Amino acid sequence: MRLKNKTALVTGAASGFGRAIARRFATEGANVAIVDLNSPAAQVVAADIGDSAMAVRCDVSNGDEVAEAVAAVIDRFGKVDIVVNNAGWSHKNQPLMEVEFAAFKRVYEINVDSIFHATKAVVPHWRTIGGGVMINVGSTAGIRPRPGLSWYNSSKGAVNAMTKTLAVELAPDGIRVCGLAPVMGATALLETFMGLPDTPENRSKFLASIPLGRLCEPEDMANAALYLASDEASFITGVILEVDGGRTI
Numbered sequence: 001m002r003l004k005n006k007t008a009l010v011t012g013a014a015s016g017f018g019r020a021i022a023r024r025f026a027t028e029g030a031n032v033a034i035v036d037l038n039s040p041a042a043q044v045v046a047a048d049i050g051d052s053a054m055a056v057r058c059d060v061s062n063g064d065e066v067a068e069a070v071a072a073v074i075d076r077f078g079k080v081d082i083v084v085n086n087a088g089w090s091h092k093n094q095p096l097m098e099v100e101f102a103a104f105k106r107v108y109e110i111n112v113d114s115i116f117h118a119t120k121a122v123v124p125h126w127r128t129i130g131g132g133v134m135i136n137v138g139s140t141a142g143i144r145p146r147p148g149l150s151w152y153n154s155s156k157g158a159v160n161a162m163t164k165t166l167a168v169e170l171a172p173d174g175i176r177v178c179g180l181a182p183v184m185g186a187t188a189l190l191e192t193f194m195g196l197p198d199t200p201e202n203r204s205k206f207l208a209s210i211p212l213g214r215l216c217e218p219e220d221m222a223n224a225a226l227y228l229a230s231d232e233a234s235f236i237t238g239v240i241l242e243v244d245g246g247r248t249i
Contacts, residue, residue: 001029002230007077009033009070009122011060011114012087014041016187017137020218021084021225026052028226030082033073035060037087060087060114061106063121070121079129082229083122085115086137090192093148104151111155115162123170131174133229136163137221138181138240144248149193156181160240167238176237178228183244185216211246 008025012018014036022032026049034049036042039057046055054076058069073080089110091103115136126132141149142156163179170177184193184206194202207213224243227233242248 004029006081007031008082010084011035014038017221018086020222024222031077061109063117066117067121082133084135090152096150112158134177136179138179140183140244140247164238179240181242182216183247
């Protein structure tokens with residue numbers, strides 16, 4: 001098993017990409033913390049995985065709650081080896097001038113502030129145990145931005161930059177920091193990203209922009225996250241791995 005004796009904390013793990021990542025990590029031998037604002041859904045995922053999983057309710061935009069979540073996982077499993085900052089949010093696909101500041105602020109609180117909070121909470125622990133792995137979920141939007149999601153795009157650009165600079169600064173501590181940049185996937189945010197109803201016609205138009213001709217599936221992200229989290233990637237840090245079927249080419 002590729003993650004035997006490891007403990008992973010995955011945010012936004014009650015559904016979508018995060019749930020698939022947590023499940024895959026568990027099948028590879030890891031203890032997993034299902035961290036999500038939706039506590040009942042997190043508990044369902046944890047129960048489905050079994051004794052190697054725990055559910056933790058947490059608002060990732062709140063630094064105190066993130067610190068408490070990390071402490072709870074350490075208390076249960078003894079350590080945290082891997083943190084996947086997967087939780088994310090977007091404003092609706094619309095002209096940039098129509099996005100209210102409250103929505104802009106919330107995008108940054110969830111997509112960007114959360115990584116700051118996770119870093120502050122877990123790095124002291126990693127320095128104590130001799131290393132760790134952080135995986136930040138960005139987006140193709142931060143690499144090849146398109147109109148309609150301007151403020152969301154910028155938040156994911158920030159995620160990419162944070163990932164690279166954290167990788168450089170934390171490398172002497174044996175801490176690896178990598179990113180994943182998925183193309184739009186079949187998750188709860190699909191219609192938000194498209195700005196259109198999820199009809200076969202609208203989906204086909206978007207799929208035409210992806211060379212491999214399909215959306216990103218949760219298992220695609222789980223497979224990529226597993227590689228970056230595993231010892232097979234022990235010499236990999238600072239990369240933004242595009243899980244996009246060629247979208248950003």
